[in-house]
Amino acid sequence: MNRTDLLTAIELALNDQWDRAHRTVQNYQDPYACWIHGVLHKIEGDEANSRYWYARAGKQFISSANHKDELQEIRRLLMNP
Numbered sequence: 001m002n003r004t005d006l007l008t009a010i011e012l013a014l015n016d017q018w019d020r021a022h023r024t025v026q027n028y029q030d031p032y033a034c035w036i037h038g039v040l041h042k043i044e045g046d047e048a049n050s051r052y053w054y055a056r057a058g059k060q061f062i063s064s065a066n067h068k069d070e071l072q073e074i075r076r077l078l079m080n081p
Helices: 005-013 016-026 031-044 047-057 065-080
Strands: none
Touching: 005 016, 005 031, 005 065, 016 031, 031 047, 031 065
């Protein structure tokens, strides 16, 4: 896992550049990258794909969860392992 790339992907997603964020996280398979990947597909509206990535991350998919809040939580966890 490259924390810098994952943090960059989060910043891109928070700035509505989810396609660039997606290209970054798809290079990684660790739980944080999978969680980000799931959030990105949630933003896209692809619930089935999003659920897949949440499962890979070991996270529960909650359709009503705010994607920006989730991304900020992931960022917090990455910055404070």
